[in-house]
Amino acid sequence: MQDILKLLADIVGPQFVSDSPEEKLIYAMDPGTMPPCEPDIVVMPGSTEEVQKIVQTANTHAVPVVPLGAGLVLSGLSRPLKGGIVLDMKRMNQILEINEISRYALVEAGTSQGMLQAYLQKHFPNLKHSAPDAPPAATVAGNVSIHGSGHLSHAGGFHSDMLNGLEVVLPTGELVRIGSCATSPYWFARAPLPDLSGLFLGWAGTTGVITKLAIKLYPSYPLNDVGVFVCEDASLMPDILYRITGAQMAEDVTAWMTPKPDWAASFLHCNVNYGARTPKELLWKRNLIRASVEKYINEKTGGFLPLPSMMKNRFLEVPARQLSLFADVRKGGGFEYVGAIMPVELFPQAYDLGLDVSDSVGVNYSMGCRIIGVNHCMMFFYAYAFNRADPRDVDRAQAALEKTNRQVVDMGGIPWKAEAPAQKEIIRKMDPNMFALMGRLRSTLDPNGIMNPGNWEEG
């Protein structure tokens, strides 16, 4: 590895490569429950050309390469399961272009959500991107590549649906552009060409290294509001969500269920975030959203909560800083969640599953979901806090996560950004021909099997 360290230092400069115990320790893990896997080397490229050279070097020496954004996936996807090189992409964080008229942003892969958000607020206040609930240090590319979702997912779907194009370094070192940018100087869409972006989305970094990407931008409204609809019956939630999303007035529709604070216990809450250019438009949208669930309001089976302004502001904050507080619930600096992608009609079963698992491991339930598209599906999450300093507590959270993953798959859902054990649960249910095709594609793209090995593998 010393030879490779030297070769990498020649590529990026000695200050941006390390095999020190300190970097090996920190890059071996993420904030979730997965056990550490040490890299041999951590390297921080500053350009696409450097990424190409690194990948070529890794290929020559058959050394694994694991691309890393902010390392906030929580499910350990960027741990180098078989050692090798961790490619920390955060030096490549330039915002290269904002196309105001066609509403897209072209950024380098290490650009953080927060940086893009701040840049748009300063230079293009009429535009915004769909930011996930992850902290602002999370990268745009990382979230798109795992099929993330965010504050405009009701309007625009998964963040991968908002992708206009990619620049990717293939596992063999060649550079490829995908989408309109392959034939045009503009990064406006993936259509009408054959859509090869799917080769790099949801693969957990096993098929290449994204170096640039363009994502769709959306109007940013000067006026924003949120309504919180509550009911007590989970079986009503699919219809409630169907009605609210059918109004197509909101930007983001999310549900949350937790017994703390006390006033929230046993209720199911549905946040409906929307924006407008004028007070009149805002009122109009509010009325239409309200009208969509009037049936339940009239029946007294549900209604909108009056919200104190402090709470309203918290619900409108993007990203929501308070979500990080969950890591301190057990005074232990950790939480991880199963985010299950599933159809909305499974909401009641998904809810019962959360109650059941939480009860079985003896913790308070903390669940919710984000609606993707116009009720096309949802990301239903089950969050488990743990105390990092207590191995038994970490094991307990891990057991809860595993149980949840297994039952989600059995229910017909699919764990999102699945860690290696959960990937195996998915593979267990997957059409064998799809899995075989994945293997053929991987071996074609990555003949030496260097890209994040250990992921999407059987056994």
Add this chain to the structure above:
Amino acid sequence: MKYAEILHRCFRCGYCKLPGNYIDFNCPAYAAFRFETYSPGGRMWLLRAWQNQEIQPSKRFQEILFSCTACGNCVEQCALPKIKDQLLLAFTAGKEELVVSGRVPPAVRDCLTQWQKYGNPYGLARKKRTDWTAGTDVQPFSDQEYLFFPGDVGAFDSRGQEIARSVVSLLKDLGLSFGILGNQEVSDGNEANAMGEQDLFCLLAQENIAHFKKLNVKKIITLSPHGFNALKNDYPALGGVYEVFHYSQIVAAHMAKLSHRHSCPDVRVTIHDPCYLGRHNGEYQSIRNILTVLPGVEIREMDRTLQNALCCGGGGGNLYTDILGHAPESPTRDRVIEAQNTGADILAVTCPTCAIMLGEAVKSLNMDRRLQVLEISEIINSRIEPRYHHLPDE
């Protein structure tokens, strides 16, 4: 190790790396080195690993800890209210463990040795502490209203000396009654404290306190925000309780006494908030009040301003050890570029350390013709009549 009980509670969510508006990285060490290990969260996890004997305190580990400038951005931005106030204390405790066991970078060792031998980090004789007063008529403190405390940078660094002279000239123009300790003064100890040398800090502070007591000092004006922080917040625990002011607060309170020139060219000024005035002590307004009432001055704020200000990189002893200076991507250079991007002609500072750090960055980037780094009294002095006109006794 002190504060070991909070180390595992850091989630490494990364808010600590950024300013409140997320526009860019705002932890100087992380911005400089870019490895996760240099971020506040990385430091927390490394300290925990060290406590659990999973890693040794290697040279790199030492460098990671001592690259922290104690700027307080992590404390400001941390998303966990129950531990955020203890982050810097934990880092300092880690440094203290290293200092006690003698495992520190050579530059830190040398710096601490100078302090112990000479009472200052420059390794200069105590009798040279008053060299900066040449050409001024600053008197030793006897029964004046204020003691002026120039600190190490004001006393020994050539740029710091310029600033000290400029400030006392302005204080005199304002008609204030003040004197200095002179050669009896020793370092305020703020940086020694931030570097984990708490015993040394206590020795230095106690020596100053003894002199203050002997001279019956009640009110102190500090040149440096670092000294301001130590004297205001740390000396009381050692029995040194005074009314402590940073000079910018005193100047702001007396601005109405000044007679402004009417022929000064218009200038655009951007403000760099020093960490030990701003984040550590919540003082943001004095410099803005001063600049607001100066005719011909237009204030242009940077994106990272007030609580979100990017540190100049000189805190935590880095002015002397230059650990950050070896980093590939300098936050100091980043800061002056940010200042220039506002369109400002002048980058205004109220801290001699910031003036030195940022001034050197401007020179290294050949930006001197486009951006001047000026301490606030220098800006005022260039825009007022040379003598104070409205004192009743004149």
